[in-house]
Ligand code: NAD
Protein backbone atom coordinates (compact mmCIF):
# COMPACT_ATOMS: atom_id res chain seq x y z
CA UNK A 1 0.00 0.00 0.00
CA UNK A 2 1.33 3.44 -0.94
CA UNK A 3 2.28 5.54 2.10
CA UNK A 4 -0.08 8.46 2.40
CA UNK A 5 1.21 11.57 4.10
CA UNK A 6 -1.10 13.23 6.56
CA UNK A 7 -1.11 16.87 7.52
CA UNK A 8 -0.74 17.07 11.26
CA UNK A 9 -0.90 20.22 13.34
CA UNK A 10 0.41 19.99 16.87
CA UNK A 11 -0.57 22.66 19.37
CA UNK A 12 2.02 22.99 22.16
CA UNK A 13 5.70 22.49 21.38
CA UNK A 14 7.07 21.43 24.75
CA UNK A 15 8.56 18.23 26.13
CA UNK A 16 5.78 16.22 24.43
CA UNK A 17 4.85 18.33 21.41
CA UNK A 18 8.36 18.78 20.02
CA UNK A 19 9.54 15.13 20.13
CA UNK A 20 6.14 14.07 18.78
CA UNK A 21 6.44 16.55 15.91
CA UNK A 22 9.93 15.32 15.05
CA UNK A 23 8.72 11.74 15.26
CA UNK A 24 5.75 12.22 12.91
CA UNK A 25 7.91 14.21 10.52
CA UNK A 26 10.45 11.38 10.46
CA UNK A 27 7.59 8.95 9.72
CA UNK A 28 6.94 11.03 6.59
CA UNK A 29 3.96 13.19 7.58
CA UNK A 30 3.68 16.96 7.03
CA UNK A 31 3.91 18.56 10.44
CA UNK A 32 3.02 22.03 11.65
CA UNK A 33 3.95 23.08 15.20
CA UNK A 34 1.92 25.80 16.85
CA UNK A 35 2.93 27.43 20.12
CA UNK A 36 1.83 30.74 21.62
CA UNK A 37 5.31 31.24 23.05
CA UNK A 38 6.83 33.46 20.38
CA UNK A 39 10.39 33.07 21.68
CA UNK A 40 10.13 29.29 21.43
CA UNK A 41 8.79 29.45 17.89
CA UNK A 42 11.49 31.87 16.76
CA UNK A 43 14.17 29.64 18.31
CA UNK A 44 12.76 26.56 16.61
CA UNK A 45 12.63 28.33 13.25
CA UNK A 46 16.25 29.32 13.73
CA UNK A 47 17.36 25.80 14.57
CA UNK A 48 17.62 26.30 18.34
CA UNK A 49 16.14 23.55 20.51
CA UNK A 50 14.40 25.12 23.52
CA UNK A 51 14.58 22.01 25.74
CA UNK A 52 17.19 19.37 26.48
CA UNK A 53 16.06 15.88 25.62
CA UNK A 54 18.49 13.02 25.11
CA UNK A 55 19.40 12.34 21.47
CA UNK A 56 17.03 15.02 20.16
CA UNK A 57 19.74 16.95 18.27
CA UNK A 58 20.32 14.51 15.44
CA UNK A 59 16.64 14.08 14.64
CA UNK A 60 15.92 17.78 15.11
CA UNK A 61 18.53 18.86 12.58
CA UNK A 62 17.29 16.26 10.08
CA UNK A 63 13.65 17.27 10.39
CA UNK A 64 13.20 20.86 11.54
CA UNK A 65 13.43 22.44 8.11
CA UNK A 66 10.55 20.22 6.93
CA UNK A 67 8.35 21.36 9.82
CA UNK A 68 6.34 24.60 9.80
CA UNK A 69 6.59 26.54 13.08
CA UNK A 70 4.01 29.20 13.84
CA UNK A 71 2.37 31.07 16.70
CA UNK A 72 -0.92 31.28 14.81
CA UNK A 73 -3.59 28.63 15.34
CA UNK A 74 -5.46 30.15 12.38
CA UNK A 75 -2.56 29.56 9.95
CA UNK A 76 -1.32 26.43 11.67
CA UNK A 77 -4.52 24.38 11.34
CA UNK A 78 -5.63 25.59 7.92
CA UNK A 79 -4.52 22.37 6.19
CA UNK A 80 -4.75 19.89 9.04
CA UNK A 81 -6.19 16.40 8.68
CA UNK A 82 -5.57 15.87 12.38
CA UNK A 83 -5.06 18.47 15.09
CA UNK A 84 -3.15 17.20 18.11
CA UNK A 85 -3.36 19.14 21.37
CA UNK A 86 -0.25 18.89 23.55
CA UNK A 87 -0.45 21.96 25.79
CA UNK A 88 0.34 21.85 29.50
CA UNK A 89 -2.22 20.81 32.14
CA UNK A 90 -0.53 21.82 35.40
CA UNK A 91 -2.12 21.66 38.85
CA UNK A 92 -4.54 24.41 39.71
CA UNK A 93 -3.09 25.21 43.14
CA UNK A 94 -6.42 26.48 44.45
CA UNK A 95 -8.57 23.47 43.54
CA UNK A 96 -5.96 20.71 43.06
CA UNK A 97 -7.66 19.94 39.75
CA UNK A 98 -5.82 19.96 36.44
CA UNK A 99 -5.71 23.52 35.12
CA UNK A 100 -7.38 23.19 31.74
CA UNK A 101 -7.23 26.86 30.83
CA UNK A 102 -4.39 26.37 28.28
CA UNK A 103 -6.32 23.54 26.69
CA UNK A 104 -9.64 25.35 26.50
CA UNK A 105 -7.96 28.51 25.18
CA UNK A 106 -6.56 26.40 22.37
CA UNK A 107 -9.89 24.61 21.76
CA UNK A 108 -11.86 27.87 21.62
CA UNK A 109 -9.46 29.22 19.04
CA UNK A 110 -9.47 26.00 17.03
CA UNK A 111 -13.27 26.24 16.86
CA UNK A 112 -13.09 29.66 15.18
CA UNK A 113 -10.73 28.59 12.42
CA UNK A 114 -11.70 24.96 11.77
CA UNK A 115 -12.33 24.02 8.17
CA UNK A 116 -13.73 21.04 6.33
CA UNK A 117 -10.41 19.29 5.83
CA UNK A 118 -9.96 18.48 9.52
CA UNK A 119 -11.46 15.18 10.62
CA UNK A 120 -9.94 14.57 14.04
CA UNK A 121 -8.97 16.60 17.07
CA UNK A 122 -6.83 14.40 19.28
CA UNK A 123 -5.94 15.25 22.89
CA UNK A 124 -2.41 14.22 23.83
CA UNK A 125 -2.35 16.47 26.88
CA UNK A 126 -3.15 14.53 30.03
CA UNK A 127 -6.69 15.58 30.86
CA UNK A 128 -9.23 14.47 33.49
CA UNK A 129 -11.94 12.04 32.49
CA UNK A 130 -14.77 13.59 30.49
CA UNK A 131 -12.63 16.48 29.22
CA UNK A 132 -13.16 15.07 25.72
CA UNK A 133 -16.93 15.53 26.26
CA UNK A 134 -16.33 19.20 27.10
CA UNK A 135 -14.17 19.68 24.01
CA UNK A 136 -16.87 18.06 21.89
CA UNK A 137 -19.47 20.48 23.24
CA UNK A 138 -17.28 23.48 22.46
CA UNK A 139 -16.35 22.35 18.97
CA UNK A 140 -19.95 21.34 18.27
CA UNK A 141 -19.26 20.11 14.75
CA UNK A 142 -20.69 16.78 13.65
CA UNK A 143 -18.08 16.41 10.89
CA UNK A 144 -15.23 16.25 13.39
CA UNK A 145 -14.45 13.59 15.98
CA UNK A 146 -12.78 14.39 19.26
CA UNK A 147 -10.52 11.57 20.37
CA UNK A 148 -8.24 10.87 23.31
CA UNK A 149 -4.69 9.93 22.33
CA UNK A 150 -2.85 9.81 25.69
CA UNK A 151 0.92 10.06 25.65
CA UNK A 152 3.11 7.65 27.62
CA UNK A 153 6.59 8.88 26.73
CA UNK A 154 9.16 9.47 29.44
CA UNK A 155 11.31 12.57 29.42
CA UNK A 156 14.87 11.66 28.61
CA UNK A 157 13.59 8.76 26.48
CA UNK A 158 11.01 10.67 24.48
CA UNK A 159 12.21 9.64 21.04
CA UNK A 160 12.89 6.05 22.01
CA UNK A 161 9.36 5.90 23.44
CA UNK A 162 7.85 7.61 20.38
CA UNK A 163 9.30 5.07 17.96
CA UNK A 164 8.96 2.02 20.24
CA UNK A 165 5.97 2.59 22.50
CA UNK A 166 4.71 -0.35 24.59
CA UNK A 167 1.30 0.50 23.19
CA UNK A 168 -0.68 3.26 21.54
CA UNK A 169 -4.04 4.01 23.15
CA UNK A 170 -6.83 5.62 21.16
CA UNK A 171 -10.11 6.54 22.81
CA UNK A 172 -12.88 7.28 20.36
CA UNK A 173 -16.64 7.19 20.70
CA UNK A 174 -17.07 7.17 16.93
CA UNK A 175 -14.91 4.93 14.77
CA UNK A 176 -15.50 6.53 11.37
CA UNK A 177 -12.14 8.35 11.11
CA UNK A 178 -9.94 5.82 12.85
CA UNK A 179 -8.50 4.83 9.46
CA UNK A 180 -6.55 8.11 9.78
CA UNK A 181 -4.99 6.92 13.04
CA UNK A 182 -3.91 3.70 11.30
CA UNK A 183 -2.25 5.83 8.61
CA UNK A 184 -0.69 8.09 11.18
CA UNK A 185 0.99 5.23 13.02
CA UNK A 186 1.40 2.86 10.05
CA UNK A 187 5.15 2.65 10.40
CA UNK A 188 5.10 2.03 14.15
CA UNK A 189 4.80 -1.70 14.58
CA UNK A 190 3.20 -1.70 17.99
CA UNK A 191 -0.29 -2.61 19.20
CA UNK A 192 -2.99 0.03 19.09
CA UNK A 193 -5.55 -0.36 21.86
CA UNK A 194 -8.90 1.15 20.91
CA UNK A 195 -11.30 2.15 23.67
CA UNK A 196 -14.08 4.61 24.30
CA UNK A 197 -12.87 8.13 24.99
CA UNK A 198 -13.40 8.20 28.76
CA UNK A 199 -11.58 4.89 29.24
CA UNK A 200 -8.57 6.21 27.32
CA UNK A 201 -8.50 9.32 29.49
CA UNK A 202 -8.60 7.10 32.56
CA UNK A 203 -5.90 4.73 31.26
CA UNK A 204 -3.44 7.61 31.25
CA UNK A 205 -4.04 8.58 34.88
CA UNK A 206 -4.28 4.99 36.06
CA UNK A 207 -0.90 4.18 34.51
CA UNK A 208 0.86 7.20 36.02
CA UNK A 209 -0.71 6.71 39.44
CA UNK A 210 0.17 2.99 39.39
CA UNK A 211 3.83 3.82 38.74
CA UNK A 212 3.80 6.53 41.42
CA UNK A 213 2.31 4.04 43.91
CA UNK A 214 4.91 1.45 42.93
CA UNK A 215 7.74 3.89 43.64
CA UNK A 216 6.07 4.94 46.87
CA UNK A 217 5.87 1.29 47.92
CA UNK A 218 9.52 0.52 47.24
CA UNK A 219 10.51 3.67 49.12
CA UNK A 220 8.52 2.54 52.16
CA UNK A 221 10.19 -0.86 51.99
CA UNK A 222 13.56 0.95 51.78
CA UNK A 223 12.78 2.62 55.10
CA UNK A 224 11.99 -0.78 56.55
CA UNK A 225 15.27 -2.17 55.18
CA UNK A 226 17.17 0.58 56.96
CA UNK A 227 15.56 -0.32 60.28
CA UNK A 228 16.09 -4.07 59.98
CA UNK A 229 19.47 -3.98 58.24
CA UNK A 230 18.30 -5.48 54.95
CA UNK A 231 19.24 -4.37 51.43
CA UNK A 232 16.59 -2.66 49.28
CA UNK A 233 18.42 -3.31 46.01
CA UNK A 234 18.36 -7.04 46.74
CA UNK A 235 14.71 -6.90 47.80
CA UNK A 236 13.81 -5.06 44.57
CA UNK A 237 15.71 -7.63 42.52
CA UNK A 238 14.02 -10.46 44.36
CA UNK A 239 10.50 -9.19 43.82
CA UNK A 240 11.15 -7.73 40.37
CA UNK A 241 12.06 -11.17 39.03
CA UNK A 242 8.41 -12.12 39.48
CA UNK A 243 6.94 -11.33 36.07
CA UNK A 244 3.65 -10.38 37.71
CA UNK A 245 5.46 -7.56 39.52
CA UNK A 246 8.11 -6.64 36.94
CA UNK A 247 11.54 -5.19 37.63
CA UNK A 248 10.93 -1.62 36.45
CA UNK A 249 10.08 1.35 38.68
CA UNK A 250 11.48 -0.38 41.73
CA UNK A 251 14.42 1.95 42.32
CA UNK A 252 14.23 3.35 45.80
CA UNK A 253 15.27 6.96 46.13
CA UNK A 254 14.30 10.39 47.32
CA UNK A 255 10.72 10.35 46.02
CA UNK A 256 9.32 10.84 42.55
CA UNK A 257 9.15 14.23 40.87
CA UNK A 258 8.61 15.75 37.46
CA UNK A 259 5.84 17.53 35.67
CA UNK A 260 3.68 14.41 35.57
CA UNK A 261 3.41 12.05 38.55
CA UNK A 262 2.89 14.79 41.16
CA UNK A 263 0.30 16.71 39.13
CA UNK A 264 -1.46 13.68 37.68
CA UNK A 265 -1.89 11.89 41.03
CA UNK A 266 -3.26 15.15 42.43
CA UNK A 267 -5.70 15.62 39.56
CA UNK A 268 -6.79 11.98 39.74
CA UNK A 269 -7.45 12.06 43.49
CA UNK A 270 -9.53 15.19 42.90
CA UNK A 271 -11.64 13.79 40.08
CA UNK A 272 -12.04 10.59 42.11
CA UNK A 273 -13.72 12.72 44.79
CA UNK A 274 -15.87 14.39 42.15
CA UNK A 275 -17.15 10.99 41.04
CA UNK A 276 -17.57 9.80 44.65
CA UNK A 277 -14.64 7.42 44.81
CA UNK A 278 -12.06 7.90 47.51
CA UNK A 279 -8.81 6.91 45.75
CA UNK A 280 -6.94 6.19 48.98
CA UNK A 281 -3.87 4.56 47.41
CA UNK A 282 -3.36 7.56 45.17
CA UNK A 283 -3.91 10.00 48.02
CA UNK A 284 -1.43 8.15 50.23
CA UNK A 285 1.18 8.22 47.47
CA UNK A 286 0.80 12.01 47.21
CA UNK A 287 1.17 12.54 50.95
CA UNK A 288 3.99 10.03 51.41
CA UNK A 289 5.97 11.35 48.47
CA UNK A 290 5.93 14.89 49.88
CA UNK A 291 6.85 13.56 53.34
CA UNK A 292 9.66 11.53 51.87
CA UNK A 293 11.39 14.56 50.42
CA UNK A 294 11.13 16.35 53.79
CA UNK A 295 12.45 13.25 55.59
CA UNK A 296 15.39 13.00 53.22
CA UNK A 297 16.24 16.66 53.85
CA UNK A 298 16.10 15.97 57.61
CA UNK A 299 18.28 12.91 57.17
CA UNK A 300 20.88 14.97 55.32
CA UNK A 301 20.69 17.64 58.01
CA UNK A 302 21.22 15.05 60.76
CA UNK A 303 24.38 13.90 59.01
CA UNK A 304 25.47 17.52 58.64
CA UNK A 305 24.94 18.12 62.37
CA UNK A 306 27.85 15.80 63.09
CA UNK A 307 30.23 18.02 61.15
CA UNK A 308 32.15 20.38 63.36
CA UNK A 309 32.14 23.50 61.20
CA UNK A 310 30.20 26.75 61.62
CA UNK A 311 29.17 27.02 57.98
CA UNK A 312 28.58 23.81 56.08
CA UNK A 313 29.09 23.59 52.33
CA UNK A 314 26.67 21.13 50.78
CA UNK A 315 27.67 19.95 47.31
CA UNK A 316 24.61 18.84 45.36
CA UNK A 317 25.08 16.55 42.37
CA UNK A 318 21.92 16.75 40.29
CA UNK A 319 19.12 19.30 40.03
CA UNK A 320 16.85 17.82 37.35
CA UNK A 321 13.92 15.64 38.47
CA UNK A 322 15.63 12.71 36.75
CA UNK A 323 18.54 12.08 34.39
CA UNK A 324 18.67 12.89 30.67
CA UNK A 325 16.48 15.98 30.96
CA UNK A 326 16.86 19.63 31.93
CA UNK A 327 13.37 19.63 33.49
CA UNK A 328 13.24 20.78 37.12
CA UNK A 329 9.46 20.85 37.53
CA UNK A 330 8.66 19.31 40.94
CA UNK A 331 12.23 18.07 41.16
CA UNK A 332 12.85 16.29 44.49
CA UNK A 333 16.38 17.72 44.40
CA UNK A 334 15.00 21.27 44.32
CA UNK A 335 12.50 20.51 47.11
CA UNK A 336 15.27 19.05 49.27
CA UNK A 337 17.49 22.06 48.59
CA UNK A 338 14.64 24.38 49.63
CA UNK A 339 14.28 22.49 52.94
CA UNK A 340 18.04 22.57 53.58
CA UNK A 341 18.16 26.29 52.91
CA UNK A 342 15.92 26.87 55.94
CA UNK A 343 19.06 26.22 58.04
CA UNK A 344 21.16 29.36 58.23
CA UNK A 345 24.47 27.46 58.52
CA UNK A 346 24.15 25.87 55.09
CA UNK A 347 25.64 27.04 51.77
CA UNK A 348 24.82 25.08 48.68
CA UNK A 349 26.78 24.65 45.49
CA UNK A 350 25.13 22.49 42.87
CA UNK A 351 26.11 20.71 39.70
CA UNK A 352 23.95 19.32 36.92
CA UNK A 353 24.82 18.31 33.37
CA UNK A 354 21.82 20.01 31.78
CA UNK A 355 19.51 21.58 34.35
CA UNK A 356 21.45 24.52 35.79
CA UNK A 357 19.53 27.10 33.75
CA UNK A 358 16.12 25.62 34.51
CA UNK A 359 17.01 25.31 38.22
CA UNK A 360 18.09 28.97 38.25
CA UNK A 361 14.57 29.93 37.18
CA UNK A 362 13.30 28.40 40.44
CA UNK A 363 16.13 28.93 42.94
CA UNK A 364 17.65 32.12 41.51
CA UNK A 365 20.79 33.08 43.44
CA UNK A 366 19.82 31.28 46.65
CA UNK A 367 22.51 28.73 45.84
CA UNK A 368 25.68 28.67 43.71
CA UNK A 369 25.97 26.63 40.55
CA UNK A 370 28.95 25.03 38.87
CA UNK A 371 29.56 23.03 35.73
CA UNK A 372 32.70 21.65 37.28
CA UNK A 373 32.02 18.51 39.37
CA UNK A 374 35.49 18.50 40.90
CA UNK A 375 35.00 22.05 42.18
CA UNK A 376 31.70 21.11 43.75
CA UNK A 377 33.11 18.01 45.43
CA UNK A 378 36.40 19.52 46.58
CA UNK A 379 34.59 22.43 48.23
CA UNK A 380 31.94 20.32 49.93
CA UNK A 381 31.64 19.17 53.54
CA UNK A 382 28.99 16.74 52.38
CA UNK A 383 28.22 15.58 48.85
CA UNK A 384 24.60 14.71 48.04
CA UNK A 385 23.66 12.83 44.87
CA UNK A 386 20.06 13.74 44.07
CA UNK A 387 19.66 12.98 40.35
CA UNK A 388 20.43 9.63 38.74
CA UNK A 389 22.82 10.88 36.02
CA UNK A 390 24.75 7.76 34.92
CA UNK A 391 27.89 9.89 34.64
CA UNK A 392 28.04 10.32 38.43
CA UNK A 393 28.81 6.61 38.70
CA UNK A 394 32.08 7.22 36.90
CA UNK A 395 33.46 9.80 39.33
CA UNK A 396 36.70 8.56 40.89
CA UNK A 397 36.28 9.82 44.44
CA UNK A 398 39.73 8.50 45.37
CA UNK A 399 41.23 11.32 43.30
CA UNK A 400 39.16 14.05 44.98
CA UNK A 401 39.72 15.82 48.28
CA UNK A 402 36.57 17.21 49.89
CA UNK A 403 37.08 18.81 53.34
CA UNK A 404 35.06 16.05 55.00
CA UNK A 405 34.68 12.82 53.13
CA UNK A 406 30.93 12.34 53.49
CA UNK A 407 28.55 11.25 50.73
CA UNK A 408 24.77 10.98 50.81
CA UNK A 409 23.72 8.96 47.76
CA UNK A 410 19.98 9.49 47.33
CA UNK A 411 19.89 7.34 44.21
CA UNK A 412 22.09 4.38 45.25
CA UNK A 413 24.33 5.09 42.29
CA UNK A 414 27.77 4.53 43.79
CA UNK A 415 29.68 1.38 44.68
CA UNK A 416 30.69 1.75 48.31
CA UNK A 417 33.70 -0.53 47.78
CA UNK A 418 35.25 2.22 45.66
CA UNK A 419 34.76 4.84 48.38
CA UNK A 420 37.54 3.96 50.81
CA UNK A 421 37.96 6.65 53.46
CA UNK A 422 34.47 8.06 52.88
CA UNK A 423 31.44 7.93 55.16
CA UNK A 424 28.79 6.70 52.74
CA UNK A 425 25.05 7.00 53.33
CA UNK A 426 22.50 5.70 50.87
CA UNK A 427 18.88 4.54 50.64
CA UNK A 428 17.51 1.34 52.11
CA UNK A 429 20.77 -0.39 52.89
CA UNK A 430 23.83 0.01 55.02
CA UNK A 431 26.27 2.51 53.56
P1 NAD B 1 5.23 21.94 28.27
O1 NAD B 1 4.88 22.96 29.27
O2 NAD B 1 6.65 21.54 28.07
O3 NAD B 1 4.68 22.40 26.83
C1 NAD B 1 3.42 22.94 26.63
C2 NAD B 1 3.51 23.97 25.51
O4 NAD B 1 2.20 24.42 25.18
C3 NAD B 1 4.30 25.23 25.90
O5 NAD B 1 5.34 25.42 24.97
C4 NAD B 1 3.26 26.36 25.84
O6 NAD B 1 3.80 27.57 25.41
C5 NAD B 1 2.26 25.80 24.84
N1 NAD B 1 0.90 26.36 24.95
C6 NAD B 1 0.14 26.54 26.06
N2 NAD B 1 -1.05 27.03 25.74
C7 NAD B 1 -1.07 27.19 24.38
C8 NAD B 1 -2.04 27.64 23.45
N3 NAD B 1 -3.26 28.03 23.83
N4 NAD B 1 -1.71 27.67 22.15
C9 NAD B 1 -0.49 27.26 21.75
N5 NAD B 1 0.46 26.78 22.59
C10 NAD B 1 0.17 26.75 23.88
O7 NAD B 1 4.34 20.67 28.63
P2 NAD B 1 4.69 19.13 28.34
O8 NAD B 1 5.60 18.59 29.37
O9 NAD B 1 5.03 18.99 26.89
O10 NAD B 1 3.26 18.47 28.60
C11 NAD B 1 2.16 18.69 27.75
C12 NAD B 1 1.04 17.73 28.13
O11 NAD B 1 1.45 16.39 27.90
C13 NAD B 1 0.63 17.79 29.61
O12 NAD B 1 -0.75 17.58 29.70
C14 NAD B 1 1.38 16.62 30.22
O13 NAD B 1 0.74 16.11 31.36
C15 NAD B 1 1.33 15.62 29.10
N6 NAD B 1 2.42 14.64 29.12
C16 NAD B 1 3.69 15.07 29.38
C17 NAD B 1 4.74 14.14 29.35
C18 NAD B 1 6.16 14.56 29.66
O14 NAD B 1 7.01 13.70 29.72
N7 NAD B 1 6.46 15.85 29.83
C19 NAD B 1 4.49 12.80 29.01
C20 NAD B 1 3.16 12.42 28.74
C21 NAD B 1 2.15 13.35 28.78
Ligand code: UGA
Nearest residue numbers: 151152153154155249250251253255256257258260321322
Ligand atom coordinates in the same frame (compact mmCIF):
# COMPACT_ATOMS: atom_id res chain seq x y z
C1 UGA C 1 6.36 9.54 33.57
C2 UGA C 1 5.94 8.17 33.00
O1 UGA C 1 7.01 7.24 33.19
C3 UGA C 1 5.60 8.27 31.52
O2 UGA C 1 5.13 7.02 31.04
C4 UGA C 1 4.51 9.33 31.34
O3 UGA C 1 4.21 9.51 29.98
C5 UGA C 1 4.97 10.65 31.93
O4 UGA C 1 5.31 10.47 33.33
C6 UGA C 1 3.87 11.66 31.84
O5 UGA C 1 2.72 11.34 31.95
O6 UGA C 1 4.19 12.81 31.65
P1 UGA C 1 8.56 11.03 33.46
O7 UGA C 1 7.87 11.87 34.47
O8 UGA C 1 9.20 11.64 32.29
O9 UGA C 1 7.54 9.93 32.88
O10 UGA C 1 9.71 10.23 34.23
P2 UGA C 1 9.86 8.81 34.96
O11 UGA C 1 10.98 8.09 34.35
O12 UGA C 1 8.58 8.11 35.07
O13 UGA C 1 10.33 9.29 36.42
C7 UGA C 1 9.44 10.02 37.27
C8 UGA C 1 10.06 10.17 38.64
O14 UGA C 1 10.11 8.92 39.33
C9 UGA C 1 11.51 10.69 38.63
O15 UGA C 1 11.66 11.62 39.68
C10 UGA C 1 12.34 9.45 38.87
O16 UGA C 1 13.57 9.71 39.48
C11 UGA C 1 11.43 8.67 39.81
N1 UGA C 1 11.66 7.20 39.78
C12 UGA C 1 11.44 6.49 38.66
C13 UGA C 1 12.06 6.56 40.96
O17 UGA C 1 12.25 7.18 42.02
N2 UGA C 1 12.24 5.20 40.93
C14 UGA C 1 12.03 4.46 39.79
O18 UGA C 1 12.21 3.23 39.86
C15 UGA C 1 11.62 5.13 38.64
